[in-house]
Amino acid sequence: MNRPRFRWHIVVFLAPAVLVYTAVMIFPLFNTLRLALFTEIDQTRVFVGLQNFETLFFDPIWSEQFWNALGNNFWFFLIHMLVQNPIGIALAALLSHPRLRFAALYRSAIFIPTILSFVIVGFAWKLILSPIWGIAPSMLDAIGLKSLFAPWLGKEEYALTTLALISVWQFVGIPMMLIYAALLTIPEEILEAGEIDGITGASAFWKIKLPLILPSIGIISILTFVGNFNAFDLIYAAQGALAGPDFSTDILGTFMYRTFFGFQLQLGDPHMGSAIAGAMFAIILVGVCIYLFGIQTRMRRYQL
């Protein structure tokens, strides 16, 4: 018999990554899902099945907060999709223009906010927009538009949009870089062939480049989706755990944090917190699945 030898080196090389990933990601994930099925009665942990989820979705006190947070999360995502990604694509298209000077400088400048901490971004923007010390009101004043200024972060109707735009400012570098990289892989010959057929300038972008970078746009959309539904830091840094004013900036992340760890006189409830975390996981899972099976498999790919 000439049985193939078991290739031990594969296991050995995989082991560190698998062990670390299991310890810090897979185990906590499943343990959180498990925790959601329990509750605490008289200082002992009791198994209650799906009761926490029932409370979360059907008890008016909880469900109202949950749907509010989910709705806010969708708005947050929508702003990113409508503002961040088109701007990212446009910037990438400009940057990849062969005659643009200082392209590297612009590229770095736009990308730098991405590597800043949320806390710094949240604090800096809070100061910029502060009605008392901020430079936004004085800048508007200088061009005679002071009347347009409002304490945006303190107004229910603007606060969430303002925060979403701050987040867009911070992360617009990521779609820009990914699209930029995709644009660079398009061979010159294709564009030249198009030019011979009379397709130049803007129409070259719409008819040749855009279809070729569509898979990258798909990836960016799903990254944005996952990032936005896991978002927490910026809201917490700018508005605190209560996500004011009047919960208008409350998203699933802040709702989960408040419930899990408690806040001020509200004691933490790890079980309900885990139920919210479970719901977040399910939402993200469904979103990713829709993309993977519904969109990505149908996307046309071109051999370059």
Next chain:
Amino acid sequence: MKNKSLKLALLGSTLMATTAYAEDVTLTIESWRNDDLTLWQDQIIPAFEAKHPGIKLVFSPFAPTEYDAALNAKLEAGSAGDILTCRPFDQSLGLYNAGHLADLSGLDAMANFSDVAKSAWQTDDGSATFCVPMASVIHGFIYNKEAFAELGIEVPTTEDEFFAALDKIREDGTYIPMAMGTNDQWEAATMGYNNIGPNYWKGEEGRLALIGGTQKLTDPQWVEPYVTLARWKDYLGDGFEAQTYPDSQNLFTLGRAAIYPAGSWEISGFNTQADFEMGAFKPPVRAANDTCYISDHTDIGIGMNAATENREAAETFLAWVASPEFAEIFGNALPGFFPLSNAPVELQDPLAKEFVGWRDECESTIRSTYQILSRGEPNLELETWNASANVVRGAESAADAGHRLQEGLSNWYAPHQ
């Protein structure tokens, strides 16, 4: 021979070391007040050790946000110190119920404290007290004396005078009448609602009636503070909706605002920041000669780990904490954190003195939402933050706020069902 004497010498020294060790009991104090470390090391510990030779103290604080989790872990592991600093109400009650805090009702020195002072560290029925009350914070208003003199404003005592003063400051335009924002929400509830509210619900009378279920949050005495709070809106600075707590502090200490709705904990910070003379006035009463009520909120207590091996020494220490001597050192080292003992304490700081003087003129109470009422879902304290901020912003009417809070409370609290 030589060997034997060495052995004897060693044995002797070991014995001596052990006896010395047995005489000196070391008590470890767990605390979240890492700001107070030097105060303990330089003043409190030497004062105690001078009077009680044989007991040594070690003050080992955590950062405030880490204290609860760290303490719980140490208690579970059996490695926590002998003396524990107590948060007010449910955090400490939980420790007592879990058997971590010893019952101190039998301590003679407990007689030095009023019932309101002890309420933060008692079981709901008041049968057991498990921490010695250490300090409270008092609510009121701090004002810029120079601004008041400049505009010729008298210190207001009634609500009408208060709003008249605010009107005058606003008309003059030099100063923002009042420094408060709604961005952080708690200011509106703590420095707003629970500051002026006790005058409406008559302090303890109303607070206990609310806990007992005979008064409701929709009753006029609980809704009218919101009506008054809604009037504050016109006197706050431009863009107060996005103004944070540090913004408010800075506006006042930079001399840009004339009145600051305050808690006494601001005193030491303001003393170093502000270069103008400050005064304080208590929450204005509704009509002249009404009894005044102040929020004298119990904030820090100190108790004994039930598992301590040095029970006697710990009790000696706690009795000393309850004594006027401790109150004097503590009150003067931390102006704005007022000792709770009944014994009169001579404070040096003029502003702190003004605050603490109200205790003689007015009835004391604590914040209405802290005892029992914030145990359920929705949490009444956080709802009050939200409602107060909404009312000040004009996003919710006072009546609606009262209605919503009552609905939330009725949802879980049996006496209101």
